[in-house]
Amino acid sequence: MAEGVNIKRLAQELNISIATVSKALNDSYEISLKTKNRVWTLAKELNYTPNPAASNLRSHKTKTIAVVIPCVANNFFSLSIKGIEEIARQYGYHVLIYQTHENIKMEIEFTNSLLSGRVDGILTSVSSSEHNSEYYKTLVKKVPLVFFDRVYEDLEAVKITTDDYDIAFEATEHLIKCGCKRIAYLYGLENLPAGKARFNAYQDALKAHNIALDDELVIRYHEDEDVNFESVKQLLKAVKPDALFSSIEEFIIPSYLACKELNLNVPSAVKILSFSNMDTAKILNPSLTTITQPAFEIGREAAKCLFKILNKKELEERSIVLKSILIKRESTNI
Amino acid sequence: MAEGVNIKRLAQELNISIATVSKALNDSYEISLKTKNRVWTLAKELNYTPNPAASNLRSHKTKTIAVVIPCVANNFFSLSIKGIEEIARQYGYHVLIYQTHENIKMEIEFTNSLLSGRVDGILTSVSSSEHNSEYYKTLVKKVPLVFFDRVYEDLEAVKITTDDYDIAFEATEHLIKCGCKRIAYLYGLENLPAGKARFNAYQDALKAHNIALDDELVIRYHEDEDVNFESVKQLLKAVKPDALFSSIEEFIIPSYLACKELNLNVPSAVKILSFSNMDTAKILNPSLTTITQPAFEIGREAAKCLFKILNKKELEERSIVLKSILIKRESTNI
DNA sequence: TTTAATTACGTAAACGTTTTCGGATTAATT
DNA sequence: AATTAATCCGAAAACGTTTACGTAATTAAA
Numbered sequence: 041m042a043e044g045v046n047i048k049r050l051a052q053e054l055n056i057s058i059a060t061v062s063k064a065l066n067d068s069y070e071i072s073l074k075t076k077n078r079v080w081t082l083a084k085e086l087n088y089t090p091n092p093a094a095s096n097l098r099s100h101k102t103k104t105i106a107v108v109i110p111c112v113a114n115n116f117f118s119l120s121i122k123g124i125e126e127i128a129r130q131y132g133y134h135v136l137i138y139q140t141h142e143n144i145k146m147e148i149e150f151t152n153s154l155l156s157g158r159v160d161g162i163l164t165s166v167s168s169s170e171h172n173s174e175y176y177k178t179l180v181k182k183v184p185l186v187f188f189d190r191v192y193e194d195l196e197a198v199k200i201t202t203d204d205y206d207i208a209f210e211a212t213e214h215l216i217k218c219g220c221k222r223i224a225y226l227y228g229l230e231n232l233p234a235g236k237a238r239f240n241a242y243q244d245a246l247k248a249h250n251i252a253l254d255d256e257l258v259i260r261y262h263e264d265e266d267v268n269f270e271s272v273k274q275l276l277k278a279v280k281p282d283a284l285f286s287s288i289e290e291f292i293i294p295s296y297l298a299c300k301e302l303n304l305n306v307p308s309a310v311k312i313l314s315f316s317n318m319d320t321a322k323i324l325n326p327s328l329t330t331i332t333q334p335a336f337e338i339g340r341e342a343a344k345c346l347f348k349i350l351n352k353k354e355l356e357e358r359s360i361v362l363k364s365i366l367i368k369r370e371s372t373n374i
Numbered sequence: 375m376a377e378g379v380n381i382k383r384l385a386q387e388l389n390i391s392i393a394t395v396s397k398a399l400n401d402s403y404e405i406s407l408k409t410k411n412r413v414w415t416l417a418k419e420l421n422y423t424p425n426p427a428a429s430n431l432r433s434h435k436t437k438t439i440a441v442v443i444p445c446v447a448n449n450f451f452s453l454s455i456k457g458i459e460e461i462a463r464q465y466g467y468h469v470l471i472y473q474t475h476e477n478i479k480m481e482i483e484f485t486n487s488l489l490s491g492r493v494d495g496i497l498t499s500v501s502s503s504e505h506n507s508e509y510y511k512t513l514v515k516k517v518p519l520v521f522f523d524r525v526y527e528d529l530e531a532v533k534i535t536t537d538d539y540d541i542a543f544e545a546t547e548h549l550i551k552c553g554c555k556r557i558a559y560l561y562g563l564e565n566l567p568a569g570k571a572r573f574n575a576y577q578d579a580l581k582a583h584n585i586a587l588d589d590e591l592v593i594r595y596h597e598d599e600d601v602n603f604e605s606v607k608q609l610l611k612a613v614k615p616d617a618l619f620s621s622i623e624e625f626i627i628p629s630y631l632a633c634k635e636l637n638l639n640v641p642s643a644v645k646i647l648s649f650s651n652m653d654t655a656k657i658l659n660p661s662l663t664t665i666t667q668p669a670f671e672i673g674r675e676a677a678k679c680l681f682k683i684l685n686k687k688e689l690e691e692r693s694i695v696l697k698s699i700l701i702k703r704e705s706t707n708i
Numbered sequence: 709t710t711t712a713a714t715t716a717c718g719t720a721a722a723c724g725t726t727t728t729c730g731g732a733t734t735a736a737t738t
Numbered sequence: 739a740a741t742t743a744a745t746c747c748g749a750a751a752a753c754g755t756t757t758a759c760g761t762a763a764t765t766a767a768a
Contacts (some may be wrong), residue, residue, distance in 0.1 A: 046754055057718045062756060072716060089490035093436070094754030096427035097723045104470075112455045118447040125446075125473050134492070136438075137471045139459050156423035158468070296657035320652060323630035325659025380724055391748045396726060406746060428724030431753045 045086045053086075054078055065090070096157070105346060106136040106154050108147060108164040110190075115289065115317035116335045117165065120188065123339025124163060131347050133160075142167040142263070148175055155182060161346045165190040168229050184349045188342035189333070193233040198349065199359045200342045202333050204237040207364040208287070211313055211331050212245035214366060215283045218374050220311055221251060224281035226272070226295070228261040228288030238287045238315070257281055261288060269294035276302055276310065283372075286314035296324065312371040315364075326370030333364045379420045387420075388412055399424070430491070439680060440470040440488050442481060442498040444524075449623065449651035450669045451499065454522065457673025458497060465681050467494075476501040476597070482509055489516060495680045499524040502563050518683045522676035523667070527567040532683065533693045534676045536667050538571040541698040542621070545647055545665050546579035548700060549617045552708050554645055555585060558615035560606070560629070562595040562622030572621045572649070591615055595622060603628035610636055610644065617706075620648035630658065646705040649698075660704030667698045 047065070051058045056075065064071045064079035071079075082088075096102045107124055109117045121137065128135045136159060140147040147167050154162060161184035166176075173192050179185065180197045188200040215223050225242050229235025243253055256279045259271045272294045275281065284295050292314050296306075304310050306326050313329045321328040341360055348355055381399070385392045390409065398405045398413035405413075416422075430436045441458055443451045455471065462469050470493060474481040481501050488496060495518035500510075507526050513519060514531045522534040549557050559576050563569025577587055590613045593605045606628045609615065618629050626648050630640075638644050640660050647663045655662040675694055682689055 048754075058755085059719075059757080060717055062754095063717085066756085070716065075716080089487075091431070091490055091754050092492050093427045093430035094723090095756075097425070097431050097725085098754080098756040100723085102427070112446060112459075113449070113452040115447070118452045121446045121471070122473065125471065135471055137455070137459065137469055139456065153423070156425055158426050293654065293657050300657075318654060319627065320654045320658070323627050323634075324654065324657060382724075392725085393727080393749075394747055396724095397747085400726085404746065409746085425724050428753090429726075431755085432724080432726040434753085 045088050046091065047088075050079060050082055050086070050088060053082060100157060102158060102160050103132060104134040104136060104159045105343075106138060106150075106159040106162045108138045108140060108150055108162060110140050110142045110165065110167050112137065112139055115319070116189070116333060119317055119335035120165070120339035120342075123336040123341075124343045125339075127340050127343035127347065133347075140167045142169045144170040144172055148172065151179065159183075161185065161350055163188060163342050163346055166192065166232070168232055168235070171231055184346060186342045186346045186349070188338050190229070190232050190234060196358070198345050198355065200338050200345065200362065201234065201359070202338070202362050202364045204234045204364075205241045207331050207366060208238040208241035209245045211366055212242050212285060213249070214329075214368065215285060215311060215313060215372065216245065216249050216251070218283075218307075218311060218372050220283035222254070222257060222279075222281045223251075223283040223285050224257040224259070224275055224279065226261070226284060226286040226288070226291040226314075227258055228286075228290065230260065235287060242285060242287075254279075261290060265290070265294065269297060273298040273302065276304060281310065283311040283313065286312070286316075289314065289316040289318060292316060292318065292328065307371050307373045311373075321367075322369065324371070326373070329369045329372040330367050331364050332367055334362050337362055379422050380425065381422075384413060384416055384420070384422060387416060434491060436492060436494050437466060438468040438470060438493045439677075440472060440484075440493040440496045442472045442474060442484055442496060444476045444499065444501050445473050446471060449653070450523070450667060453651055453669035454499070454673035454676075457670040457675075458677045459673075461674050461677035461681065467681075474501045476503045478504045478506055482506065485513065493517075495519065495684055497522060497676050497680055500526065500566070502566055502569070505565055518680060520676045520680045520683070522672050524563070524566050524568060530692070532679050532689065534672050534679065534696065535568065535693070536672070536696050536698045538568045538698075539575045541665050541700060542572040542575035543579045545700055546576050546619060547583070548663075548702065548706065549619060549645060549647060550579065550583050550585065552617075552641075552645060552706050554617040556588070556591060556613070556615045557585075557617040557619055558591040558593070558609055558613065560595070560618060560620040560622070560625040560648075561592055562620075562624065564594065569621060576619060576621075588613075595624060599624070599628065603631060607632040607636065610638060615644065617645040617647065620646070620650075623648065623650040623652060626650060626652065626662065641705050641707045645707075655701070656703065658705070660707070663703045663706040664701050665698050666701055668696050671696055 047058055047061050051061045060071060060075060061079055064076045065083065105128060107121060112118055112121065125135050138150040140150065144167050163186050165188050173194055176192055176195055186198045186200065191199045191201060225239065227239055246253055259275050262268055268291060276298055286292060286295060295312055299306050299310060306312055316330040317332055317335050321330045341362065345355060381392055381395050385395045394405060394409065395413055398410045399417065439462060441455060446452055446455065459469050472484040474484065478501050497520050499522050507528055510526055510529055520532045520534065525533045525535060546557065559573065561573060580587055593609050596602055602625060610632055620626060620629060629646055633640050633644060640646055650664040651666055651669050655664045675696065679689060
């Protein structure tokens with residue numbers, strides 16, 4: 041009473057045509073309520089479940105969306121997925137996950153493999169390593185696609201992002217108000233609008249407060265975490281900043297470790313502030329002042345947009361910007 | 375040169391039959407190398423990608439596996455997914471993700487929705503709330519299934535787990551050796567073999583060292599994190615343990631917060647040790663002694679097993695147990 | 709009463725593959 | 739030379755749906 045029960049079987053059992061059963065199951069207006077009920081009850085009784093492959097083959101609908109992201113083991117993205125999944129479930133959709141590991145080749149390879157009708161739409165946050173805007177320029181014409189958080193700026197597509205510039209400006213000002221004069225910047229996502237916006241905000245905030253920029257105070261993210269640790273340590277030793285402003289979560293551990301190793305007290309000797317979705321920020325010692333992006337909501341919004349597109353609903357906005365929040369904690373205490 | 379290119383088109387273009395093209399693409403022995411090459415080059419030239427729905431409908435293979443887990447926003451599971459994905463990619467498989475949010479109804483609903491041939495196999499870590507071993511008993515007969523970490527003990531199925539008992543015993547002994555006499559146990563996963571094993575090991579280790587058990591020292595996980603915080607605080611205040619042994623990661627934040635609020639110094643007044651895959655354990659202050667499960671490897675092993683089953687390879691073991699490691703840090707310093 | 713519209717259902721083609729079976733050609737064996 | 743075997747390929751039937759189109763019966767409009 042489970043195997044081999046298909047639409048044909050239902051039709052035979054009820055002495056009606058296959059077409060009628062199919063239409064009844066899809067609640068078509070062409071079918072009377074009476075027969076619909078007969079079909080529905082038998083379907084439930086025999087525990088009928090439609091064959092997705094057959095349905096997809098004929099109708100070109102997969103009831104599946106794909107999420108292409110750099111890495112699931114990252115607080116921001118795992119929270120985003122949680123949000124995406126919640127919305128997908130509401131629409132009865134399935135969610136495929138692909139990790140690019142910041143590798144643009146994989147990113148393109150995966151995305152291409154989805155183009156043969158495996159999914160109805162794609163949610164993606166591009167890798168930070170390299171750009172290929174030509175690829176995406178043609179891609180967005182082929183498949184419903186929503187970018188979230190990490191986007192291409194020159195691309196006209198649906199994008200969900202956060203107020204990176206504003207919040208980074210606010211954060212920099214916060215450090216300045218805490219008395220910091222030599223604020224180091226730990227630069228991540230250099231190739232992406234988000235990364236650039238954060239850095240620009242940092243620079244603009246310094247200028248606005250008449251603080252000279254200093255290239256020595258800027259270090260860049262390296263994929264090898266040991267390298268990051270060394271460069272933070274070197275920065276602290278050689279350039280002696282009074283604050284670390286990290287634009288990405290990945291610099292937090294090396295920063296704390298480096299300060300510990302160099303016996304630099306946080307926050308009295310050096311203050312730390314970072315973009316982060318770590319739930320442990322509040323129990324670090326000192327607890328960490330963070331810019332926290334609404335990762336869960338970004339996932340939800342991105343998914344909602346995609347479903348609007350899939351359902352041919354009009355989008356009010358092709359670009360949605362959500363607000364991040366600055367959570368002040370001990371690491372920036374005066 | 376991308377839309378509408380299917381096997382039929384290739385056949386026409388090459389003046390051979392559809393069957394031949396299909397077989398050539400699948401590298402069948404029936405086809406000569408010469409025609410294979412003709413097919414392959416044209417396929418590449420026209421950028422042909424097979425239609426997965428059609429292929430699946432006919433062959434009953436989806437090249438897709440599902441991962442059903444409580445929550446992606448959990449270090450253990452996100453790392454597991456990373457491992458699963460890596461193996462899946464090697465086999466050219468796609469990965470569907472389903473979060474149950476510890477809700478057995480959702481768990482069953484999702485899993486059932488996969489039974490109509492949407493996936494070739496399932497990897498799952500069951501929810502901790504309730505049990506339904508009847509359901510899984512019939513399920514394992516219907517679909518290739520591998521359990522990882524959170525399993526049903528009475529079920530004869532392929533399982534990947536860790537040495538929960540041994541490592542929990544070792545951890546408890548570590549606390550005892552550190553001089554702790556009143557070790558509180560923060561109990562999670564009560565309904566699951568892993569949770570029970572950890573608790574049994576805790577009790578057995580105490581007995582082995584002639585330390586009396588005390589029910590007052592045991593508190594249980596509640597899904598509301600505020601409740602956990604209050605119960606840890608109450609425990610620390612009223613029962614005055616000299617150590618907290620947490621069987622799950624979720625107790626870490628409430629524990630640190632409670633100690634801070636009660637001005638209890640860690641580790642001098644109270645030591646803390648927890649199962650955890652948090653990468654920030656090392657920068658907590660004091661850094662946290664953890665039992666860390668090989669989450670990534672568990673994911674890899676589980677996926678490998680599933681693919682062995684899917685490829686009809688013989689499994690050496692129906693049950694694989696991986697070793698966790700006890701990482702001693704400051705939170706259990708003497 | 710006739711015509712038109714509406715309702716309810718069936719026929720059959722299509723979606724793009726895989727696979728069984730059989731046939732033709734060539735090579736190897738008696 | 740006759741038989742067998744090996745190699746290579748094609749015809750056609752599936753897989754389980756959806757959907758365009760046709761049609762009969764009923765109802766509404768003229």
